[in-house]
Amino acid sequence: MDGPRKRLYLLHRWTGLLLALAGMLVFFSGAIATFHEELDAWSGRGHRFASIQHLPGFDLDEAYRVAAEGLPEDQQRRVSIRQLPGHPLRFTFRAARGDEAVIRSVDPVSTSLVSSAQGRLTELQPLPKERTLARFFLDLHIFLLMPRTLGLIATGLAGFGLLVLVCTGTLVHLPRLYKLFRRPRTHKLRQLLGDLHTLVGSWTLPYTLVLALTGTFLSFAGAVLLPVIALVAFDGDQDELVRVALGTVEVADSDDVARLQPIVDDACERRPGSEFFIVNLADWRDEGANATVRLVEHSTTSETAHALVYDGHTGAFLRAKPRIGTTPSWGSTALTVTSQLHFGTLLGVVTKILWGICGLMTCFIAASGLLIYLQRHELQRHEHDSVATKGPAASRLVRIIFVALAGGLPMATAITGLAWAAACRLPGADPPSAMTVGFLATLATAAAVGAVTDLRRALVVTWSMAGFGFGAVVLSAPMATGVGVAEAWSDPSLRSTVLVDAALLVFGATCLWAAARVRKGSPAKAR
Amino acid sequence: MGSTSDSGRLMRRAVAALLFAFVAAIIVVAGSTRWLPPGRAGVDHVVFPLLAFPAIWIGFALVLFTARRPRRAWLTVVVITLAHGLLVAWGFWV
Numbered sequence: 001m002d003g004p005r006k007r008l009y010l011l012h013r014w015t016g017l018l019l020a021l022a023g024m025l026v027f028f029s030g031a032i033a034t035f036h037e038e039l040d041a042w043s044g045r046g047h048r049f050a051s052i053q054h055l056p057g058f059d060l061d062e063a064y065r066v067a068a069e070g071l072p073e074d075q076q077r078r079v080s081i082r083q084l085p086g087h088p089l090r091f092t093f094r095a096a097r098g099d100e101a102v103i104r105s106v107d108p109v110s111t112s113l114v115s116s117a118q119g120r121l122t123e124l125q126p127l128p129k130e131r132t133l134a135r136f137f138l139d140l141h142i143f144l145l146m147p148r149t150l151g152l153i154a155t156g157l158a159g160f161g162l163l164v165l166v167c168t169g170t171l172v173h174l175p176r177l178y179k180l181f182r183r184p185r186t187h188k189l190r191q192l193l194g195d196l197h198t199l200v201g202s203w204t205l206p207y208t209l210v211l212a213l214t215g216t217f218l219s220f221a222g223a224v225l226l227p228v229i230a231l232v233a234f235d236g237d238q239d240e241l242v243r244v245a246l247g248t249v250e251v252a253d254s255d256d257v258a259r260l261q262p263i264v265d266d267a268c269e270r271r272p273g274s275e276f277f278i279v280n281l282a283d284w285r286d287e288g289a290n291a292t293v294r295l296v297e298h299s300t301t302s303e304t305a306h307a308l309v310y311d312g313h314t315g316a317f318l319r320a321k322p323r324i325g326t327t328p329s330w331g332s333t334a335l336t337v338t339s340q341l342h343f344g345t346l347l348g349v350v351t352k353i354l355w356g357i358c359g360l361m362t363c364f365i366a367a368s369g370l371l372i373y374l375q376r377h378e379l380q381r382h383e384h385d386s387v388a389t390k391g392p393a394a395s396r397l398v399r400i401i402f403v404a405l406a407g408g409l410p411m412a413t414a415i416t417g418l419a420w421a422a423a424c425r426l427p428g429a430d431p432p433s434a435m436t437v438g439f440l441a442t443l444a445t446a447a448a449v450g451a452v453t454d455l456r457r458a459l460v461v462t463w464s465m466a467g468f469g470f471g472a473v474v475l476s477a478p479m480a481t482g483v484g485v486a487e488a489w490s491d492p493s494l495r496s497t498v499l500v501d502a503a504l505l506v507f508g509a510t511c512l513w514a515a516a517r518v519r520k521g522s523p524a525k526a527r
Numbered sequence: 528m529g530s531t532s533d534s535g536r537l538m539r540r541a542v543a544a545l546l547f548a549f550v551a552a553i554i555v556v557a558g559s560t561r562w563l564p565p566g567r568a569g570v571d572h573v574v575f576p577l578l579a580f581p582a583i584w585i586g587f588a589l590v591l592f593t594a595r596r597p598r599r600a601w602l603t604v605v606v607i608t609l610a611h612g613l614l615v616a617w618g619f620w621v
């Protein structure tokens with residue numbers, strides 16, 4: 001048999017085996033990264049800087065003066081002023097060209113300098129220790145903890161691998177409406193796994209298809225495609241491509257420099273109910289100076305971004321800016337929808353929760369696929385006495401990978417949280433390094449457990465560790481942040497802390513329950 | 528033995544299809560910026576090929592790997608790729 005369906009099935013199996021490791025890391029961290037804002041608020045509960053939008057009498061021009069002190073005017077041509085919820089006000093100063101930047105943070109209440117760093121923009125990470133936890137999971141999801149371009153290509157390949165799995169899986173299994181409601185057979189473990197694999201895969205098909213398409217685009221666009229497009233459509237000038245994407249602003253020449261606070265006030269008035277996010281100053285104190293104020297409007301069922309452009313000399317409002325280009329276009333709308341679909345912000349909190357659940361479901365599909373492969377190998381070995389099939393080395397390797405992912409990933413997530421808490425507390429410790437070491441070492445430990453014990457025992461050990469680990473993370477957070485659980489839960493401004501604590505406890509309880517179930521044994525027969 | 532060599536042959540075909548489809552998709556994306564209308568904002572001809580890249584890649588790969596008539600499939604993909612490659616080259620030459 002060498003028909004298209006057989007080939008699709010083989011491609012599905014090979015891709016699944018190849019993708020298992022990198023793919024599951026990307027899907028799992030993606031499910032966590034969907035809630036990176038909540039996680040950031042949870043880990044940064046000890047440093048709650050007030051939003052400049054809600055600070056009476058706050059003067060952005062005075063904060064700018066403090067941040068820019070001692071910097072030459074040439075270093076202030078491109079400036080971004082940004083405040084994430086709970087963070088200090090961050091100024092990024094850059095020259096007209098080049099990647100060198102000075103990043104300074106200012107306390108919005110006292111208007112005093114909090115931190116200052118200088119270097120290549122891509123290498124600067126001026127985050128307080130406590131706020132590196134969410135960044136770690138974002139970096140894991142976007143770059144797989146690798147250097148930037150290599151990481152983007154790796155995650156792009158993982159996204160494309162998912163696309164191959166979705167397309168081949170769909171063409172092999174041919175989803176039908178009745179399959180969505182078919183009860184999985186529980187008589188044999190192999191049948192149960194196969195039925196659950198197909199059932200969950202069918203229900204999450206739209207999600208996985210959308211995430212695979214948008215993820216592949218987002219990774220490859222930055223790493224590979226934009227330089228190619230710049231070469232072909234813009235004679236190799238990437239700056240010109242950026243200029244077209246951002247849109248040029250026509251401003252009358254003048255020596256005047258606009259005040260920033262009235263610009264931000266005007267933007268907030270024009271988009272009532274929106275939160276201030278960032279001000280980008282371009283060609284500042286030069287010809288064509290302009291300021292773009294970005295705001296985000298949150299509601300339960302939507303999250304809308306606004307960008308308003310102002311004259312950098314007079315401070316006059318010029319226009320509302322689409323995502324790319326100077327006027328609204330199909331391309332800009334398509335890019336906005338793509339971004340909202342990938343990050344789960346299309347329908348606000350509703351899609352975020354749905355995306356988080358579907359992300360974990362995708363991990364289940366990957367893990368069950370590996371288990372199906374293992375079961376099939378065991379069965380073939382049993383029937384043919386290990387002669388006609390590949391040797392036990394292949395199935396042993398798959399078993400190790402399965403334990404490292406299915407048991408190791410939850411355990412590594414909990415250990416990462418504990419490593420973060422310990423590194424925040426210890427003077428001189430670097431939380432990103434501690435988290436990376438903790439995460440990778442835990443995955444390696446889980447793989448070693450998978451290599452030396454049988455599957456059932458390995459899962460019981462790793463899931464039990466993960467269960468207790470998640471509980472320990474909730475208890476260790478006060479040590480890192482200086483804000484106790486009871487204090488955080490009683491503060492209405494720290495609502496997301498309650499949600500993250502509850503989610504961690506639910507994860508922990510689920511891991512312990514799963515470990516207990518596996519220890520007792522499944523009701524389904526092994527074959 | 529026969530099954531193993533069949534699998535090896537199919538795996539080589541799969542790798543060839545995926546790699547060629549990747550290169551072809553990049554050329555088609557680059558060439559599409561030449562003929563797609565730029566739209567009111569002058570960005571549509573760049574954005575839509577970029578967004579379509581994953582779909583073009585997987586589409587080409589599946590066609591090349593699973594086609595019942597592989598020669599016809601390869602010929603079709605090569606012609607589409609060459610046409611877009613010529614558009615790219617023409618843009619440099621003009």
